[in-house]
Amino acid sequence: MSWLLLVAAGLVEIAWSQSIKPTEGFTRPVPTLICFALGALAVWLLSKAMQQGLPVGTAYAVFTGIGAVGAVILGVVLHGDPIGAGRVAALALIVGGVVLARALV
Numbered sequence: 001m002s003w004l005l006l007v008a009a010g011l012v013e014i015a016w017s018q019s020i021k022p023t024e025g026f027t028r029p030v031p032t033l034i035c036f037a038l039g040a041l042a043v044w045l046l047s048k049a050m051q052q053g054l055p056v057g058t059a060y061a062v063f064t065g066i067g068a069v070g071a072v073i074l075g076v077v078l079h080g081d082p083i084g085a086g087r088v089a090a091l092a093l094i095v096g097g098v099v100l101a102r103a104l105v
Contacts, residue, residue, distance in 0.1 A: 001054035003102070005058055009045035016042050017071040018078075023097025042067075052093040058101050 016038035023067040042063075050059045069091050075081035 002049045002054045005045050005049035005052065006054060006062055007066065009049060010070070011061050012038055012042040012045060013063060013067035014070030014074065017067060018074055054105065058105050062098050062101050065094045065101075067087050069094050069098075 001030070016035065019031065019035040019038050022028065023035050026032045027037075040101045046059060047064050048065075050056055072081070072087070072091060
């Protein structure tokens with residue numbers, strides 16, 4: 001259950017990362033509320049995963065890894081962010097680290 005909560009937290013973090021730009025510097029009230037709500041939900045889910053026995057360091061590393069990879073993928077797909085061999089290699093290392101962290105807990 002802790003890993004399901006952690007994956008959910010990571011997925012919400014991906015949504016949160018994409019919700020920042022529409023706030024336009026936190027000047028738009030509705031997008032800003034959505035952004036804050038997603039951020040709070042992501043951290044709440046992370047804390048619930050840690051309450052179920054996941055070590056803090058592992059949980060946080062996996063959480064940020066999921067968020068980082070998801071944010072980069074959405075940036076490429078939705079916003080046309082550049083992608084190259086170095087960026088793909090970096091993402092592969094992050095995914096490998098998340099998989100290894102899961103295997104070692």
